[in-house]
Amino acid sequence: MSKLKELELLLAHGKISRREFLARVSVMGIAVALPTGLLTTSAHAATSKKGGRLRAGIAGGSTSDTLNPAPMTDAMPICINWQLRNCLVEVDYKGNLVPELAESWEPTPDASQWIFKLRKGVEFHNGKSIDAEDVIFSINHHRSKDTKSAAKVIVDPIQDVKADGKHTVVFTLSAGNADFPFIMSDYHLTIEPANTTNFEDGIGTGGYILVEHEPGVRALTKRNPNYWKEGRAHFDEVEIIGIADVNARISALKTGSIDVMNRCDLKTVHLMKKAPGIQVANVVGYKHFALPMRTDTPPYDNNDVRLALKYAIDREQVLEKIFRGYGSIGNDHPIPSTQKYYASELPQRQYDPEKARFHLKKSGLEGHTFKLHTADAAFNGAVDTAVIYKEHAAKAGIKIEVVREPNDGYWDSVWKHVPWCMEYWSGRATADWMFSTVYAENASWNDTYWKHERFNKLLKAARAELDDAKRREMYVEMQKIVRDEGGMLIPVFANWVEAATTKLKIANAAGNWELDGLRFAERWWFGS
Secondary structure (H helix, E strand, O other), rough: OOOOHHHHHHHHHHOOOOHHHHHHHHHOOOOOOOHHHHOOHHHHHHOOOOOOEEEEEOOOOOOOOOOOOOOOHHHHHHHHHHHHHHEEEEEEEOEEEOOOEEEEEEEOOOOOEEEEEOOOOOOOOOOOOOOOHHHHHHHHHOOOOOOOOOOOHOOOEEEEEEEEEOOOOEEEEEOOOHHHHHOOOOOOOOOOOOOOOHHHHHHOOOOOOEEEEEEOOOEEEOOOOOOOOOOOOOOEEEEEOOOOOOOHHHHHHHHOOOOOEEEOOOOOOOHHHOOEEEEEEEEOOOOOOEEOOOOOOOOOHHHHHHHHOOOOOOOOHHHHHHHHOOEEEEEOOOOOOOOOOOOOOOOOOOOOHHHHHHHHHHHHHOOOOOEEEEEEOOOOOOHHHHHHHHHHHHHOOOEEEEOOOOOOOOOHOOOOOOOOEEEEEOOOOOOOHHHHHHHHOOOOOOOOOOHHHHHHHHHHHHOOOOOOHHHHHHHHHHHHHHHHHHHHHEEEEEOEEEEEOOEEEOOOOOOHHHHHHOOOHOOOEEEO
């Protein structure tokens, strides 16, 4: 019996903990994760029950949405996608990788090649059994020369992906990447049948089968009777309803028209906590609110302007008054304090009108009016944040004009187009993933259009560095560079605050995305 199999048996019989299992496997030099049958606690398995229609009122949808995973950007299409499809791996509520369509994975000694073993007997909704060719097609969908995929930057390091038999996939990278398996959990990288041309059919291996889809408005799915994951996908049907207005979502929940909503109004969440039959979930994650400045566009191409604006916001007041304490202070870089390589030694940037005034004067733009474009589509409270920020900046002699944009079309017409706006990021499970997605020079979501030679050099070096101490030094320097020279103002890291009927049973919600990693339809169930 192999050592790995022995450890799996010990775990299955409760002789060692999950933490001990992962620690021992790590020492063995094998990259693997918990078997799917061990994802759920025995209490969960004993109490979960099937049945009912789950109705979710979701902010984060648009009439331009698609079921093609490549261009997906927001909550509604992503949660629909994860009802229909699976990735090779997924992130659990502790931030660990666990198997999904891959049952195990293992690197070569320099982490430049990763071998994924696929589960056998898993079927797509059309009855086809999944094999290596499906995985290769799905990943290459984001790698092609003409792809519009938002995941292109994170799959660019893949030099080659090939089959080694029907159930083994080998990824060859341009350089070592110790975090590569985490990339395979990205919501864009779901697996579809090879040679798919119509992604709107929603064919996948997921726990639900598509019945109807009206982009940005409504989606209906039904349980997949042949779903391969034990103890998952409990509902008979799942209805996703696009409700952009937070007050409309609250009303729908209180009147019983929906069972769960995302993105609560933090000004009134204390009242929802008191409402009969409603529960409020407060989950710590990687989400942060940001004000990206286009560093390729005057006046934001001037770092003194950027520093002036960073010193001109009172982060503590924003957290207290706008977000009611549901979060923590940001330091103008995207790595949260809960992550492994968080730079705790970097001094926290404070509200300092004098420093803001100094940098504004140095920029030569005293008297200039800075236009901040915003809408609550960016995040709940974005407009209020802009208004209070305008007051903070005025004390430093900085003039800000708040430009209120329509919620509808904000992400298509405002974000990445105007010189300065507001946004949110769900964050990513690793520092490399976050930096590669938004801050790398060639990143499709580099919405500050920022280019920094030293940063990009460190990004590549840190990704391939297997010495943990050296790797941390690099990530600390990268956080400092982004904080002091980047175009992103990040005042607050925010918790996920959501509300649901007390009939819904929620166990150990993950914080990597909202609504239990946007996998609530698969993980939750109705109680008695």
